[in-house]
Amino acid sequence: MTTALTRRRVTGALATLCAAVALLTALPQDAAAQAKYRLRYGTAFPADHPAVLRITEAAEAIKAETGGQVDIQVFPNSQMGSEPEMFSQVRSGALDFMSTSGVNQTIVPVASINAVAFAFADYKQVWAAMDGELGAHVRAAFDKAGLHAFDKMLDNGYRNITTSGKPVNSPDDLKGLKIRVPGNPLWVSVFKGLGASPTPIQFGELYAALQTRVVDGQENPLALIQSAKLYEVQKYVARTGHIWDGHYIFMGNKKWATLPADIQASISKHFAAAAVKEREDVAILNEQAVDAMQAAGIVFTDPDKKPFRDALKAAGFYEEFKGKYGEAAWSILEKYSGPL
Structure with a gap:
């Protein structure tokens, strides 16, 4: 088939x-x-x-x-x-x-x-x-x-980064970038660790915030980026898959x-x-979202994920959340993910 x-x-x-x-x-x-x-x-x-x-x-x-x-x-x-x-x-x-x-x-x-x-x-x-x-x-x-x-x-879905000014291909491309994130500590810590400037904004206000350049980018699953028409006010989608949600x-x-x-x-x-x-x-739906957004002129990139993970490790992100979740939960996570 x-x-x-x-x-x-x-x-x-x-x-x-x-x-x-x-x-x-x-x-x-x-x-x-x-x-x-x-x-x-x-x-x-x-x-x-x-x-x-x-x-x-x-x-x-x-x-x-x-x-x-x-x-x-x-x-x-x-x-x-x-x-x-x-x-x-x-x-x-x-x-x-x-x-x-x-x-x-x-x-x-x-x-x-x-x-x-x-x-x-x-x-x-x-x-x-x-x-x-x-x-x-x-x-x-x-x-x-x-x-x-x-x-x-x-x-x-896996969450991916969209931007309006330049594509994201490495952690260096996130330095100083004002990026909308949900208002919870893990998301904020991720993007602080990557050198960005995470900005919590309610999802209902996101389209306008991108349109008026209150923020320069955002991150969401592909199907949601497409269904909410965020591609109309963004130019690039980096398939980072940084978080599974x-x-x-x-x-x-x-x-x-x-x-x-x-x-x-x-x-x-x-x-x-x-x-x-x-x-x-x-x-x-995620496959269809890619087709629809490419047809609308969106440029997709597929960055190497290792430099992002290395940057987070250097920033202490994994140690921070290992401490928050506890040794027992973290050891179970690493049975599936491998060492973090």
Whole structure:
């Protein structure tokens, strides 16, 4: 099967899934009114993102398998509030489920260990670690913090650097560069270690910040760079793959404990299946994003990653986060990544 055919097939499948989701949300809610367990799932992903489509698909499968006892309503695009607000709601029990990669780190610091820069060479390493011992270690930390994290993470993709003035081919090209990053310590430390000037800006303000040159660059997964049209105000994409970014799905332990074992099993099974399908979808969307942005005139570069990793090591980045995560977590990470 050719790559083009695979892409068309996945794109068609996602379009069909979008239409099915729209139809289901338009149907009368008699079944929801009769459901014994009415649960809400919040996420910042947009409505057409594979993470939303696949979880919505899973919700319908759970409803069918439980004979209508469980009705999970999915609220995309931050309809239930910002990620910090949704996180607070899940912890208090006001919201049942959410997925995120960032804000949980304030309560579960080791939850960001998957984002250690240049740790994972490829997806084979990512999924071996996060579906294996490293993921289990992090989920145990979630549990101690009163949160039930589901077994399979959603894929948000490897993050890559975009710039407007010059391409990034080495750490020297980042010296003094004002680059937008999410407002969390790991991202800031990465780009400080590389000599850049990291500037936290809310994602909703990013396009305007790039357009007005408040910042000179930013970093995000390819599919998001394309879907948010950031390529309109940037010229270069450096496929650094410096951080792999994934979303945990979780629920408060107290709420999880109120669900019967058979309901828990159904939710766990279908959320895991949804995550695996979503990963496949994102891989295809990232390929399509490259094609679309190249057609729009974006210049791609593929820098050697070793100099970036060496620069971070010299700056003390790896020692800093080894200390923050602890020897046990770090030794598990290095089983998959090799010595950092």
